Amino acid sequence: MTITLIFMAGIMGVIVWWLVKQTINVQPWIADTGLIPDLDADAILQPRAKSGLLAFLAVVTSMFCLFMSAYAMRMSLGDWTPLPEPDVLWLNTGLLVLSSISFQWARQSAKHGRDVSLKRGLYLAGALSVTFIFGQLFAWQQLAEDGYFLSSNPANSFFYLFTALHGLHLLGGLVAWIRAAFRVWSGVEAAKVSISVELCAVYWHFLLIVWLVLFGLMLST
């Protein structure tokens, strides 16, 4: 459980640091004297949807950390035979990196109101992601052909489990992508889809990191 505990310690660290910042020197029992000053509306807070996404990513991270802890614990039990990762995974990793880069491109374009490059970036990112999914399915097929089935060894089970979970999260992201792409396609101006594209980009970067960590873990063991 070390992996999970490190993550939990990190999260707790953030919460405690933030809380100390909020509460140090505060004397809650003392009331305000004057009126509360007026503020311009969106000066401080980031969009709620973005905070929501970040909180959700923490939950997903927690889940993947637990899976990795389970992986580490299960691996130490005698019957583990590492499986040879198919080479196509390197190609898939490249696709996912490119897809993340195009999302970043789309995000910047949306931010600066460049409609054409937003469209290109967004479509490209989606196409790359879909290709990635097919690439992963191809990797499964290759493994199955070589006789590495889900239940024949725990290493295989974890490989299928990790790729499936990561793929499902990507598919979920593609639903959000379809919404954003549809709005862009139907001619909504860049500024209005900016937030959706930004959230997609953040999610894709996150999934890229998750994949790199999972892939690294499986390669190294």
Added chain:
Amino acid sequence: MSTATTHDETSYVPPAEVGEMELYHAKTWLGKYVFSQDAKVIAIQYAFTAIAIGMVALVLSLLMRLQLGFPNAFSFITPTAYYQYVTMHGMIMVVYLLTALFLGGFGNYLIPVMVGARDMVFPFLNMLSFWIYFLAVVVLVASFFVPGGPSGAGWTLYPPQAILEGTPGTEWGIILMLISLFMFIVGFTMGGLNYVITVLQARTRGMTLMRLPLTVWGIFIATILALLAFPALLVSCIMMLLDILLGTSFFMPALVSMGEQLEYGGGSPILFQHLFWFFGHPEVYIVALPAFGIVSDLLSVHARKAIFGYRMMVWAIVAIGGLSFIVWAHHMYVSGMNPYFGFFFATTTLIIAVPTALKVYNWVLTLWRGNIHLTVPMYFAIGFIFTFVNGGLTGLFLGNVTVDLPLSDTMFVVAHFHMVMAVSPVLVVFGAIYHWYPKITGRMLHDGMGMFHFWFTFIGSYAIYYPMHYLGFLGVPRRYFSLGNTDFIPASAASLNQAISIAAIIVGITQLVFIYNLVWSLFNGKKASDNPWNATTLEWQTATTPPGHGNFGKELPKVFRWAYDYSVPGADKDFIPQNEPPRS
């Protein structure tokens, strides 16, 4: 109250003036009452569903008690059925009742209105959250009607027995249970994100974090715990489903079942236990922290006195939350572990007693020289303190490895966790319902029935669980369908079991009075004023009772003070609402 302080620098005041445009207005009857996106309606839906399924679990516990008190007197209680009752009772009470009621019910109702928001920040997700929870309950209930019935593996669902032939419900029950839990977690995550972001970003002007009522703090930290801990249950559900359906061996060791060598091999049941308890222990605090928060507010309001040590209370909640992630293996002392690990987990477990004891002292000190009003909610709040101290003290016994080993799997454990995480939080649930019912419905609950309900529940719970400690010391094991002729258990244990069962039946029947009170008062209760308890928090300052759609009138309240200005010297009344501007 005379000096300006630096903590209200503008950078800490969130501009939470939610525009009317953002509020979703339902257009149809269906959208308003069924697929509602209003947190208040969702809260009531959550509470109603949770209490309904909780009543099922209550009946199951009475059936278990019938068997224990009057062995083999009822032919329909077979060993199979008995194990199914045990399993479903535990799972429903912990997850589907308490978690859903505290976070989905009280969280949804109280968070927006207490922080001064019009609604949760993601109303659509919030609605989805309830309906997925509802489906999870339906799937769970469905397992009663499938061939083989519900799972009988115990609420911990330990493999390998949970999926091996011989355990009840291995055909369908266990699969439905896992799917239902999976759905619950998905639904809860949607709601949980809402609660967290609403507390963080939808607070009204002037509502700094350190002015939040402790109720909100409790629910907020409990939600964070739940968001981080439920994935552990999700992970174990997914891996167990794969073991059952696709023949992987994550948890399943090589074994011979019914004379046949199974295809499993090499898996680790201990791995499941680690994952399960990594969720399971924080779960205790997911249930307890909202109760802590709510009881703090009840005590303060009904003792007309500021909560003692507000900042300490907040930090204690946070500390308990953090510590709850590093104690899980104290549920696994008997599974066998390196003695140094046992020492570590015993130490962390006992350390949790420190912030918990701080909270207890602060509750008692809040009562000290307060102007105590013995209202029904106050009875429940004080009852909670007693019960929680009792349950907490036996926790110190069980937290020590050497004391735990002989007591493990005896009735002592049953008594301990029922006192600390069943009776205690449920007393708070009752107190909270008596306290907030007037705001939710506009009518007061009947006091007489409330008192009756309190005394029978409170004393009845002690009649049930005190003797159980003793049974545990005698060595009476838990989870046993019948004791048979066992030398070390004296015959008197059977009489004691009978007494416990009778007390349990009386307490069970008493809950019907409560349900009747809820319904009766809805039509015949005394009309409640906007602020019947003279409380300071924002939910009592709404323009209408119950609060309308959007909670507050045209303008959101501005907050000038904390939630605990009771009996302030020199003030006109003995309470000053949070949104009352200071006298200049």
